[in-house]
Amino acid sequence: MKNNIKIKCETTEDTDNLAKKFANYVKDGCFVNLFGDIGAGKTAFVRFVAKALGVTEKVTSPSFVILNEYHTSVLPIYHFDLYRLENVGVKSIIDELREYSEGKKLTFVEWAEFSQGEIPFKFMNINVTYDDDDVRYYEFSSDYYDEIFEGLR
Numbered sequence: 001m002k003n004n005i006k007i008k009c010e011t012t013e014d015t016d017n018l019a020k021k022f023a024n025y026v027k028d029g030c031f032v033n034l035f036g037d038i039g040a041g042k043t044a045f046v047r048f049v050a051k052a053l054g055v056t057e058k059v060t061s062p063s064f065v066i067l068n069e070y071h072t073s074v075l076p077i078y079h080f081d082l083y084r085l086e087n088v089g090v091k092s093i094i095d096e097l098r099e100y101s102e103g104k105k106l107t108f109v110e111w112a113e114f115s116q117g118e119i120p121f122k123f124m125n126i127n128v129t130y131d132d133d134d135v136r137y138y139e140f141s142s143d144y145y146d147e148i149f150e151g152l153r
């Protein structure tokens with residue numbers, strides 16, 4: 001993809017700071033696919049971004065295709081977790097997801113691994129990987145959102 005940046009977070013505080021930075025550049029909206037193993041830090045990132053945008057309620061993982069929604073003074077946040085969705089289910093939900101990729105909305109989708117690369121609209125991927133202990137890598141990639149990548153550099 002055209003834009004790619006991989007950021008090392010040594011602690012949850014680093015991830016919090018990365019999320020704050022990201023939150024500063026998403027005011028025009030962004031559709032984010034989150035990939036990574038169980039416990040990698042997908043929901044943690046959503047939680048920190050929501051906090052940075054002023055969400056005071058507790059941000060938890062939505063279970064089985066349930067959507068969590070948060071309203072902020074900046075833009076609405078939508079958080080899906082499709083982890084348990086079967087491959088056929090992924091195809092059926094793509095059309096519904098499209099509307100969450102349009103306009104000033106910040107959408108996060110925690111995906112199952114197999115569903116990567118099937119999205120026919122503008123998106124950003126964040127792939128979260130583990131290292132030792134609290135070390136995590138957040139790799140952002142997209143053909144769009146140049147201004148967000150500028151901000152992250």
Ligand SMILES: Nc1ncnc2c1ncn2[C@@H]1O[C@H](COP(=O)(O)OP(=O)(O)OP(=O)(O)O)[C@@H](O)[C@H]1O
Nearest residue numbers: 009011012015037038039040041042043044134136
């Ligand atoms: N640098 C770090 N960044 C983010 N989370 C970290 C970091 N170090 C440790 N953690 C811990 O890793 C865990 C990440 O859990 P989280 O629920 O975000 O994972 P997930 O990727 O959403 O997993 P799942 O696939 O189960 O939804 C949390 O307990 C968090 O405190």
Ligand SMILES: [Mg+2]
Nearest residue numbers: 042043061110
């Ligand atoms: Mg999660």
